[in-house]
Amino acid sequence: MKKLANVHAGGWIAVLACTAVSCVGTIGGSDPSENEGTRLTYACTEQRKLARGVTFDHTRRLSHAELVHTLGALLGESIIGDAEIQTKLSGLPADEMVIAGDFTDNPPVGTALALSQVSKRAVELAMASPTWKTDHLPSCAGTSPLTDACVEEVVEQFGGQVWRRDLSSDEVQSYLSYYHEAGADMGGLSYLLRRLLQSPSLVFHIEEGAEIKNGRIRLTDFEVASRISYLTQNTMPDDALMAAARSGELQSLEGVRAHVERLLAGEKAHLKVRDFFRYYARLGTVPDPMPAVGAQIGIPDTSGLGDEMRQEAFDFFEHVFWSDEGTFHELMTSSAAFPRSEAMARIFDTEVVSSEAPVASAASHPGLLHRPALLTNAGGRTSPIVRGARLRKAFLCDELGMPDPAAVAERKSEVGDIENMSNRDKTMKLTDAPACIACHARVNGIGFAFEGFDQLGATRSEELVFNEQGEPGATWPIDTTAQDPELEPGGPERLSDSVELALAMSESYKARACISRRLFEYYHASTVDIANDSCILSEGEAQSQSGTLQSVLIATIANEDIFWKQEP
Amino acid sequence: MKYNPKSRRLFLCGAGAALVLPALRSLMPREAYAGPETTPPRYIQVLNPYGPNAPLYYGALKANQNIEPFVNVKALSELPGAISPILGDAFTPFTSKLSVLRGIDVLAENWNHQYCFPTCASSYAAGLDNDEAPPTSGQESIDVMLSNSAKVYGPEVPAVRRLVVLNPVITDDYSKNRSFSWRSANGKLEMIRPVKQTQAFFDAFASGFGGVAEGDPRETALLQAVYADYKKVRDSSRISAADKQKLESYMSLVADIQKGAGTCTPAMQVDEVDIEAVITNQFRILAAAMACDLTRVASITLGMSMGTYPRHEQHHKIYGKTMSGETASELAVDLKLTGSRVARLLGILDAVTESSGTLLDNSLVYWAMQYGCVVIGGEHSANGMPVMVAGGAGGKLKQGHYIDFREPASETLHDDSRRGIPMNNLLVTFMNCMGLSSEDYEATSGKGYGSYPPNALAKKPNGAFWDTTAGRRSPVPFLYTGEAMG
Structure with a gap:
């Protein structure tokens, strides 16, 4: 597999204006104009079909x-x-x-x-x-x-x-x-x-291959078996897969797909999917919220709550992916929730799950974007900028740069003390300069849509600010509307709140393309190289538009590329 | 050899027998390792994320002696107490063996998040923002350059022992899996991933410390057979040149095991009950490996154990912060803690006696940070890099001083805006100490080391000189006492 490298997906990269005092960044993703008829992001041309598999150009070590x-x-x-x-x-x-x-x-x-x-x-x-x-x-x-x-x-x-x-x-x-x-x-x-x-x-995935065709090496059936097994389960082929290799069963894509589907049912495959979710949602450590914030809704102790939120997010994803056999739409809209403590149940405003009722319903928290693990923070205020940027980077595959520190400093100096404002007013005031708004127009609105959720990820009707000592201070009315959030061309021009945003995301071709891209990156341990990866990505993306999440994963693994590697 | 932190002992497991090393050996004040008779040069760089503000790092330090234009110094022995809030009491025992430098500026074209300022004398290209973007200089970091030099190592030294890259603070999120070391691979510069666990670090030197395959010819034959298995794969016509190199690198590790018993004794380890114990263990292994001449170059990243977000937020608010009181910052306290860890390293090195002086005396320990001292709105400052250089580098460095290279203060020049000398020359100084000259570090003859963006030197004091070939090849004045290397 190819060496990890930062390669832009090319095409639809809107490089934002970088003036002396400006926000710097790119809003990226691949170019949908390549395939306007289908609105698919990646195009598998005839020429690219002939080079399928060349993305695997070096001997990778075992993880x-x-x-x-x-x-x-x-x-x-x-x-x-x-x-x-x-x-x-x-x-x-x-x-x-x-x-x-x-x-x-x-x-x-x-x-x-x-x-x-x-x-x-x-x-x-x-x-x-x-x-x-x-x-x-x-x-x-x-x-x-x-x-x-x-x-x-x-x-x-x-x-x-x-x-x-x-x-x-x-x-x-x-x-x-x-x-x-x-x-x-x-x-x-x-x-x-x-x-x-x-x-x-x-130590290494040794692939010497069988025959060379047009600059590519066709792998042996055993090498294909090995790829199937490691891609699905992170381990060596089982007896059935080895037997399939001996019988020639793995020379067809149908044969490969059958074994991929079989192996994805195993425990190790589930562990790998779980770890993919960590990668996709960027779920590192989730901090414990400020105790005073918890006390506001009757949670006496917030220690360990970050870990519980993280676990709930994993439970939710696994439920949608496996139990529900859900699509991307369900991932963005499902009302399932998995509070396993009173504190978590308070955040969701629902009941604690049990063996009798293993899935709770939290209509106020639809889909992945409303998991408390993604909404919480350890500070005294919510951060629309952090929330908006996270959604863009993680779930729309946009690449955002950081602003020029000198420009930020100058802007802070210009605006003076803006702490005594609502989050929305504060954020707008800070980012309203022409050089900043180019980026922030795409970030702020999405973040504002989540202002109906507090620092715990619980719903709120007004914004309550805490100081660094955890003392409650001012309250502000909440406005969750977002004008022209620019999710994607043809996307909604206005959102009333984050629930509408979740629904828009569930229908977003760009967000669907993004999850198929993340699956490719994770499962093939590689960043995207558009020239070599378009075909495999286009198949995953096609599944993401209408199929289940499982089918996107299967397309990411069981495809023509699995038979090939690049000739040395 | 089995590394066993719980037992507080290390066992030599040769031919089925377990030999317990003498207990508490490492606690002896001057430990004598079976090292080389002559003392080779060693280089250790220590870096940490974020940067300080000037009052935290320099405290009340003020030069009182002018040596030459733009070189003002003060003997650290004149100080009544600790050097500064960050360079606290832990450094007091070493004030005669270290110097604190002020006015070291990176000639950066991009001040975003990065990991190349202090070790590459370069930023990455303008318009980017990516901690792992490579330096625009196109040159490897100083530690990598040293590790690859024939003037530092003989050809027999395997790649895995030429450079130690550690990052022992495992709970950190920001510098996790990152280092300040940049190597060239397949025509590109890439960040070297650090070793984090003590066991993995120890294993890299275990055979050198002795006792892996002593005596039994079947053990030797086994390793030869394993080596041959890799060789067979390497020699396949279907394996690319890059992959052959990869296999060869692994084969050198197998060969390393095959060498069998070494002659050196590793340091005593402590139970790894907390991060401080982990750091101590890794420092001790490093000292032992250097004392035994198993390695000569090391790069250590000391992260913040409190995770990314809290400290990153404080990093952006560090200007004007102090250690205590109403303006106290936990990041400031963490930076002091990092300093105490560096001081611990100095202590461990200084406890090892060599044929001439101590291991510290014969080493060059360079401590810097990700960014320079902050200015208002400039937390990612490339100017005013906080630099401490300890150890004598075998007598090539003048120690025991505060050395200020900045242009003079004036009523119209804010203290934060006083510029000094290029970081490039500090790293050239270090390479000179290790025996490298311009022919070793210059990618283009006459162009020096690191990057020189257009006009970057225009406003620096004595900038015209530093931009000449002679200037680019000059070690920093006063600090360097070795011979001119050119």
Whole structure:
């Protein structure tokens, strides 16, 4: 897969005027004019079809999750759960796939030593176990002395799992020779297993391919199986997938899609989708709201509330994605809520969920945009600018720059003390200069629409400001209207509040294209390169316009690109 | 070797036996490691996010001796107490081994969020706003340049030991997974991702500390076989040149393990009960690795443990803030805490005796921040970078002084607006200390290091000189006492 790089999607990038005193930034996304008839953002031209898959142009290493899951599948949970092994593996950095750019090409420096030590410890435990050899190796491996035929069988089975393909007879014989050099019988088997557990395939996704066609390499069926498995579940192919590779089933897109759909039902696939949501919604740590803000609606203690809000947002997304098999429309409009404490129930103004009533209804909080986790902050006031910018960046895939600090300072100096105003008036006053409003016209209105929600994410009828000491101060009337929010060409010219905004987002082709783009970025650990990724993106986007969220994910994985990589 | 923080001991696990190192060895006042007989130069840069204001960083420091135009100094020994609010009491034991520099300016063309001011002498291009945008100079950061230099390392030193990039404050959100180190890869500059966990850091040097594959020829044969497996993949015609390089890099790690027992003793570790213990452990491992000559260049990012948002908000309000009272700022307190951590590093380095002086005496420790001292409305200032240089660099740096390079004050010139000398020359000074000359750091002969945006020097004191080839290659005056490198 290609190296992470910041590549603009090209086309529809409105570079805002950058004068000496100006807001700097871009409102981006890809160019819908490429395909005006369908309003789709990405266009898969005939020329681009011929180059499908070239986006995968280098050997990617296994992520931390992929390595851990693969070792778990090879060794079994009892061995991978050993404290010493866990310590070793936890010492390797957890990978942030895209957003922090942590997922770099080269393995962390500790990987080689960690694999050396983990394999040694794991094989010690495995050989000492009365059942491991017969559970994980051919049954003959449980009886000493081992025959060469048995060792060959071990290499074919366990080695095949490690390399994620069938080994050639030369390779089997090479491993057999090494087994003898290492002392044969159980001692030789131990060293053989340790060697296999340090193989390049446990560090890198090795793809040598089958044949070269027009500058592209067609992958082998086993390599396709490996891609399917890691893309869906972050682990090595299971027996069914390996069998499908042997039978030629994975040479067709239908065959690939069937296995992708099968594997997405698994627990590891759900974990990966959950982590995608963290990436999509930019849900890092959610701060605890100010205690005094909580006290206003009868929440005596706000400590830990940020974590609860974060959990609720995950629960909501998983409900829409899996249980409801929802579309993007449901993601933006569903009234489902998952308050698991009295405090959260107060925020939603509904009941605590229970085993009898696992889903609450909170009509006041429709869809993802109204999750308290996305609305809350730790300060004394809500921030329309933060809320508006977040929606634009996360859910419309716009790129916003930061204003020139000198310009901000000058503007602050011009406007003087504006604390004694409502949020709306304060924000408008601060950003009303011609150089600022170019950006803020697209941010402020969206933020104002959420002013009906306080610092907890609970509904409010007036704005109550708290000072830094948590003391309540002035109150102000609320105006949640937004004129010309510029969500997208042809979008609404006026919004009365955030509920209308959520509905507009649910119908926004740009917001739908954005989630398909984020799925691509996350699942392929790559930023978008429009020249190479248009076809895969166009298929995901087409699903996002009318299909379920699951179907968008399936389109992101099961497509023609999965068969190809770029020729070196 | 197993790193075991809970036991407070490190075990040598060779050939199935566990040998307990002598307890409390690291607590001895002058620890003798089995290091090299001669003392190689070492370079450690420490950076932290955000920037201070001048009163916090410089306190009441005021030069009282004019050395030459634009160089005014004061001996730190003249100070009755702590140097400044941020350079607090923790630095007092080291005042003779450090200098505090004022008037170091980055020639920036963009003052947005960035991670390249103090280590690249450059900003990124105008019109961008991205912490991870690369410096417009197009040159690697100083630490990377040093780590790649044949004048710092011999060819036998594997890549993973040439440069240590740490960021031990794991709870931070803003500098998480970030460093101030920039390397060239595939024709582009990219930020190096730091090592955060002690275990991973320790593992990078474990074989050098000794005891991975001692004695048993089957262990050696195993590693040779593993190495051969990677070699076979590397040699495939279907693997690109870039991927071959990647595989080779990994193979060097395998070869490193294969070297077997080392001769050095790692430092004692403490239970990692809090972030301070984590930092201490990593500082101690670094000191041991440097004392054993396993590495000579390190880059440390010390983040703020309170997360992004609260401190970022305070960063934009740091002007006029103090440590306590009505104008107190938690960021100011955090910056002081960062200072105390730097002082702890100095203490750990100074506790290691070498054949000549201490490890600190033979090192160059450079502490700076993401931004310069703020001015009103300019929290991302590139001017007035807060700089502390500790260690003697083997006798090439004059220490124990406050050195002010700024143009003179005047009634028409606000104190915040007094300009000094380019950051470029400070980094040139450091490279000179490490034995590098212009032929090593210049991308284009005569153009110096870092970026020089058009007219950036026009309003600097003595700007015309600093813009000449001789000027660009000059170390900063007074501080540098080594030979001219050109």
